[in-house]
Amino acid sequence: MSDQVAATAAIERLDVELGARSYPIWIGADILQSSAIFDATVESRDVLIVTNDRVAPLYVAPLKRALGERRVELVELPDGEQHKTLRSVERIIDALAASRMNRDCALVALGGGVVGDIAGFAAACYQRGVDYVQVPTTLLAQVDSSVGGKTGVNHAAGKNLIGAFHQPRGVVADTRTLTTLSAREYAAGLAEIVKYGLIQDSQFFAWQERSVDELNARDPGTLQAAIRRCCEIKARIVSEDEREGGVRALLNLGHTFGHAIETAVGYGEWLHGEAVAAGIVLAADMSHRLGSLAAADLARIRQLLSSFGLPVAAPRIGAGRALELMGMDKKVVRGQVRLVLLERIGSAVLRADFPQSELCATLEQGFA
C-alpha cells in the first residue's frame, strides 16, 4: 500500500466487475448527501429506505434529500443482530406491498451489516428480485458486508442460514458516518480490515501495524485508504468467484469459529467483528499447531487485534458445543469441516485435510 495513495481523500470509485451485474463502490466523506451519486446509481423512481432506529435520526433526512424527486417510503427496524430474522424480512415485504411497489422499485439499505443483509435479502425475494443499493454506515459494512451480494438472515441453528446471493446496484460508503460509531462498533470493523491483510496482502497488514494510532483515532485519510484497499481486494475476489465456489471462501477467515461464538452466546451479545477477531486468533492458533504459521506471526496477529481493543480469546462455551455449532456452518461439505487457515501473514488457504485431533486441541484450549 503506497503512502501516496493513502494520503488522498477525494471521492473515489471502484467497480465490482460482474458483467451485466457490475456495480460501483463510491467511497468519500459526505457522499450520502450527493444527488449526483444516487442519480448515477438508483434508476428507480420508487424507493424504500430500510434502516434501524439508531441510524434513522442521523441520516434519513440527508439521504431523502439526495434521493430528490423520487417517491420514498421508510421501514425502521429495531437495531441489533437479534433482529436479523425472517420476521424483519416480512416487515419489509409488507411495507413494499402496502405501498404498492412493483418490480421496478429499489430498496436502499441504510445502516450496518445487519440492515444491509436483511434489506438485501428482502430485495432478493420481493417479486423474485428487485434492485437495492447499499449505504453502509458502519466500518464493518463499508469494508466488507456491503460488497459482494451475500444477503440473508439468521436461524436459531446458525448464522445466515437463510439467504441469497443478490448483488446490489451500487455501494455508497460515506466515511463521515464513521464518526458517530461507538468505540466497540468501530473496533469490530477493524477486525475485518485485519482479515484482508492476513488473507491477501502482507504489506497492508504491516501498514496497519504502522497505522494503529491513526486508525484508532479515526483519521479520515487513513481510514479512507484502509476502506479502499479492503474494497479493492473484495471486489477482485467477488469478480473471480461470485458464488463462493473457490477463492471467495478465504474471506471467511475466522468466521467459522466466529459464527459458533455468535450462535452460542446469543445473537447480538458479541458483535460480529468481535467474534471474527477471536475466530481469527483461533484460526491462526490452529495454523500454527499444523506447522504452517510461525509463532512470531501468531504473536503479531494477536498484538494487532489487541491494539485495536478487540477480543483475542473466545468465550468459555466448551469445545463440544463449539464443534457442534461449527458443524452447522455453511463451510461444511460432506460432513467435513473446512477451515480457512493461514500459511503466513498475507496468504490463506482453505483446508479440510487436517487431523481432527488438532481441531479438537484448538477448540479445547480456545473454548473450554
Place this chain on the structure above:
Amino acid sequence: MSDQVAATAAIERLDVELGARSYPIWIGADILQSSAIFDATVESRDVLIVTNDRVAPLYVAPLKRALGERRVELVELPDGEQHKTLRSVERIIDALAASRMNRDCALVALGGGVVGDIAGFAAACYQRGVDYVQVPTTLLAQVDSSVGGKTGVNHAAGKNLIGAFHQPRGVVADTRTLTTLSAREYAAGLAEIVKYGLIQDSQFFAWQERSVDELNARDPGTLQAAIRRCCEIKARIVSEDEREGGVRALLNLGHTFGHAIETAVGYGEWLHGEAVAAGIVLAADMSHRLGSLAAADLARIRQLLSSFGLPVAAPRIGAGRALELMGMDKKVVRGQVRLVLLERIGSAVLRADFPQSELCATLEQGFA
C-alpha cells in the same frame, strides 16, 4: 404435433439448456420408482423430501425406495394453496437445520405446484441455495410449474410476491400419478395445456380440440404427448429468457387476471388452473375488443376450456377490486399494467399500449 410422436409412451427425456445449470425433464409412467433416474439426477447423499399430507401416503414409500441408500428426511405440509406461505418455508428450513443438512444436501419436491414452489424457494434460501429436484404429481405441475425455476410463496397482497429464480437439478414427471387426481385438479392442469397451444402452437391447440375425449379420459399416450409438447415449449422459452426479461412473460397468458381472482376469493378457493382458465377467457375477450383476435377464435377458446369442465367466467368480485389486485401483479412496470394478449390462436404478445377504457370494459363485463 405429429401423430407418430403422440403414439409413443416410453420414458422420454427433454433438456432445459441453461449452460452450467442445464437439467433434464424425465417423462414416463412409474418413473417415480426408478433408482436409475434418481441416481442420474440427485448427486447428494442427504435428501429432504417435501410433500403434503395427501400425496405422502401415495408416493413417499416408492420414492424412498428409488432414493436407495441416501439419508432421507421428510417434511409433510398441509395440502392447499392457503399454505403456500413463509411459514411453510420456515418449517422446511427448521427441518433442514434440525437434521443438520449442509450445502451439499438436496430437497425433493413431491407434489403439485404448491409443494414445488414452496420447496424450490426453501432450496433457494437455505444456506444461500442448495439443490432440489421436482417430482410433480399433478398435471399442472408436470406441464408447467415444475419446469423453469420460478419458486415462491404468496403474500396477503398478491400471489408469489415472495420468491426466487432457482432452477431444479431435474424434473421427474411420473404420468402414473395423474390417475389419482380429482377431476377438478386434473382439469386445472388442462388449462395450462390450452395456454401453450394459444401462445405458441396453433397445431397443438387444434390437436387438443381433436383429443378432448382422450384427454378427459386421461388416456396415457395422449397425456404423455401433451405433457411432452408443453415441456418442449417451456424448456425452449426458459432457455431463451430465464429471468423473464422478454418472451417468458408470454407464459403468463391469463395469469394477471387469474392472480386477481385467486387473491380476491382467497387462496385455495379456486384452483390456480381454474383461475387461469377464466383469466385466459378475459385475455381473449380483451384481445377481441382490441380487434386482434377474431370472434371465431374467441369462441373456440371458450369451447375448448368448457369441454374440459373449466370455468370460463370470473367470479363477481367487481371491476374496481380486480383492477386494484392486478396493480399488485409482477407484470406491472412503472405503474402501467402489461398484459399478455392474443393476436390469434398460436400467437401471443405482451402489450401495455392498450386504451385503459378497453381494460375497464373487459373487467366490468368480466367481474361486475
